[in-house]
Amino acid sequence: MSDFKLADRLSTLPPYLFAAIDKAKAEVAAQGMDIISLGIGDPDLPTPNFIIEALHEAAKKPVNHQYPSYVGMLGFRQAVADWYKERFNVDLDAEKEVVSLIGSKEGIAHFPLAYINPGDIALIATPNYPVYGIATSFAGGQAEYLPLLEENDFLIDLDAVSDDMWAKAKMIFVCYPNNPTAATATKEFYERLIEKAREFNVIVVSDAAYTEIYYDSENKPLSIFECEGAKDVCIEFHSLSKTYNMTGWRVGMAVGNSDLIAGLGKIKENVDSGIFQAVQEAGIAALKQGEPYAEQFRAIYKERRDVVSAALTKIGIKHRVPDAAFYMWCHTPEGYTSSEFVTNVLKQTGVVLTPGQGFGAPGEGYFRISLTVNNDLLEEAVSRISKL
Numbered sequence: 001m002s003d004f005k006l007a008d009r010l011s012t013l014p015p016y017l018f019a020a021i022d023k024a025k026a027e028v029a030a031q032g033m034d035i036i037s038l039g040i041g042d043p044d045l046p047t048p049n050f051i052i053e054a055l056h057e058a059a060k061k062p063v064n065h066q067y068p069s070y071v072g073m074l075g076f077r078q079a080v081a082d083w084y085k086e087r088f089n090v091d092l093d094a095e096k097e098v099v100s101l102i103g104s105k106e107g108i109a110h111f112p113l114a115y116i117n118p119g120d121i122a123l124i125a126t127p128n129y130p131v132y133g134i135a136t137s138f139a140g141g142q143a144e145y146l147p148l149l150e151e152n153d154f155l156i157d158l159d160a161v162s163d164d165m166w167a168k169a170k171m172i173f174v175c176y177p178n179n180p181t182a183a184t185a186t187k188e189f190y191e192r193l194i195e196k197a198r199e200f201n202v203i204v205v206s207d208a209a210y211t212e213i214y215y216d217s218e219n220k221p222l223s224i225f226e227c228e229g230a231k232d233v234c235i236e237f238h239s240l241s242k243t244y245n246m247t248g249w250r251v252g253m254a255v256g257n258s259d260l261i262a263g264l265g266k267i268k269e270n271v272d273s274g275i276f277q278a279v280q281e282a283g284i285a286a287l288k289q290g291e292p293y294a295e296q297f298r299a300i301y302k303e304r305r306d307v308v309s310a311a312l313t314k315i316g317i318k319h320r321v322p323d324a325a326f327y328m329w330c331h332t333p334e335g336y337t338s339s340e341f342v343t344n345v346l347k348q349t350g351v352v353l354t355p356g357q358g359f360g361a362p363g364e365g366y367f368r369i370s371l372t373v374n375n376d377l378l379e380e381a382v383s384r385i386s387k388l
């Protein structure tokens with residue numbers, strides 16, 4: 001029998017916080033209960049057909065059968081730059097300020113390797129997408145968590161971060177529209193963040209995967225590059241995954257400060273060989289012609305949001321009605337921890353929710369609903385919860 005010990009970077013990872021839920025889910029399913037999963041942030045709607053057709057055509061070209069470049073085809077990077085211009089009025093140099101990613105998760109996970117030395121500190125706004133902390137720790141760095149509180153609209157309280165902490169930090173991770181709280185950033189917040197980061201020479205990592213899932217077209221989510229000075233200190237990760245229902249395709253991008261893009265590129269050059277060019281061609285089609293489809297998806301999520309919000313209000317579950325992202329961040333009823341509540345709901349109703357504390361300690365007292373199933377299932381789920 002072999003005895004292969006995992007490396008410390010894996011064996012010291014915090015315990016998988018959703019393990020209890022997974023176990024309960026398997027037990028409930030084994031009893032034959034019908035499961036409704038509101039746990040996963042993965043769009044249920046299919047990728048629009050024109051994107052699939054573009055892939056189909058591009059896959060036939062022999063030139064696309066060879067190694068792509070890790071930075072991405074210039075045509076793809078230009079389409080990203082054009083899209084940023086159209087959507088955010090942000091100018092990007094496609095050659096130096098854009099890199100393609102095998103999904104933004106890949107880029108986020110690799111980025112700390114380019115800038116974090118063992119012992120370096122990364123500030124992470126939490127509750128958070130777990131990749132920021134894990135990638136920091138894989139690079140040997142240390143994560144310092146900054147709580148996102150409802151009383152601050154889930155924005156970082158920048159005044160609560162000491163100058164000493166800023167001085168020690170190498171980078172700071174922020175995500176707006178936020179997963180899991182669905183909060184959005186204001187321009188003032190980004191401007192103050194950039195000011196601090198410039199003062200202390202801290203890299204700002206903005207995860208903008210959800211900017212296109214919004215419900216108020218008068219008040220669209222921002223790119224951090226809409227703010228003065230952002231190009232001095234920021235890199236922004238974005239993705240086609242959530243906007244065009246393309247999570248399975250693995251296509252995303254990082255944009256911003258050309259040194260930071262080059263630094264990430266140095267890591268990528270050594271670990272991957274880019275995205276299948278046919279997928280990049282499909283990505284170009286999505287970026288150029290996807291807007292009317294994105295509009296339809298937003299309308300669908302908005303309807304779902306309103307259905308769930310009304311149903312939750314009726315049964316007395318406090319929640320925020322989000323302006324963006326396809327999540328509802330809800331208060332756990334009195335008398336339960338978030339894990340207890342979520343486990344209880346699952347065992348008694350078969351409805352899978354995500355416990356807030358799974359995203360970090362300040363998520364305690366909340367649970368997350370993902371609006372990635374249809375209205376009938378959403379109504380059925382809330383109706384089952386109401387009978388508890």
Ligand SMILES: *Cc1c(COP(=O)(O)O)cnc(C)c1O
Pocket residue numbers: 041102103104105106129175179207209238239240241242247250251252
């Ligand atoms: C889904 C998601 C991503 C990444 O998605 P990719 O498919 O890897 O592009 C990044 N950040 C957050 C917060 C997400 O929820």
